[in-house]
Amino acid sequence: MPEPISIGTYTNPSSLMERLHSELRLLQQEGIPVEVDIDQIGEFTFLDCFPRSKGVLSEDDSWESIKNSVANCLAQVIVEEWETLIIKKIVRDNYYYYNEEEKQVIFQKTKEILNPRGLNVYRQRERKEKVMERLLEYLDLNRDLILEGFVNFRLKDYQKELENVVSAAVDEFLLEKEYAEFIRLLTYFVEIQEPRVQKVQIVFKKKGNFALLNEHDQPLHHESLEGLMNDMLANEINFEDLLISALITLAPQELLLHVEAGVKDSDAIKTIRLVFKERVTNCPGCSKCGGNKE
DSSP states (O other): OOEEEEEEESSSSHHHHHEEEEEHHHHHHTHHHHHEEEETTTTTEEEEEEEEOOOOHHHHHHHHHHHHHHHHHHHHIIIIIIHHHHHHHHHHHHOTSSSSHHHHHHHHHHHHHHHTTTTHHHHHHHHHHHOOOOOOOOHHHHHHHEHHHHHHHHHHHHHHHHHHHHHHHHHHHHHHHHHHHHHHHHHHHHHSSOSSSSSEEEEEEESSSSSEHHHHBBOOHHHHHHHHHHHHHHTTTHHHHHHHHHHHHEEEEEEEEEETTTTOOHHHHHHHHHHHHHGGEEEEOOOGGGOOOO
């Protein structure tokens, strides 16, 4: 009788035992009796898997089925449980200069990139299949597997992939941090200056541009805007940057947003709402926004 497939681990062995018993129970239901012996050697728990007696398959086929089941179970454990541990270690070791709250944000962003909404199961299954392929290659030549050693030394490409995802999460985190600081500064500038106009209406149009109107529905003319217009022509400032600059300069007491049908929330619209807060009102629908209601 061949040597049993022996899996050793010191990382949450109870979870591995539970998953492995559940996986092998499916084999038993298919007529392949399987036995699992449990040994404790120091801090390691070893799970030895082998056919208990002759079942519906030949001995070779029984071992092949056990090997596939064990590999499937281990791949699931690695992707669903170890992946979290690996990501936390990468964040802790490579980005130690961030505080605990920032590390937690980076961790959550990494998980979101790895498992985007709507593609969670699909992306996770992709990674599991790659890990399982490595496990089967290993178990074709070896009967003993230490889970910690396999992850650390046989899955370096998998860990490198996770490092790259963490790096992308850090980039996203820094961009959001810079944007938050940008919003904070703009809010400060608005709050410290006296409003130069009482009310400004902004009409966001389908073509990507906008119109500024006064409270009488007339095009807004103000001496403070003349310099901004000259800057736009001289420095090729885009429409959204011009709009934000104009509103910061005018610091209106009231802002009424008209959004034409089909226009999605742009960065400019989001920025206006964040900076001017309670001063902003959304038009419930009128002729200027084509009856569109947000």
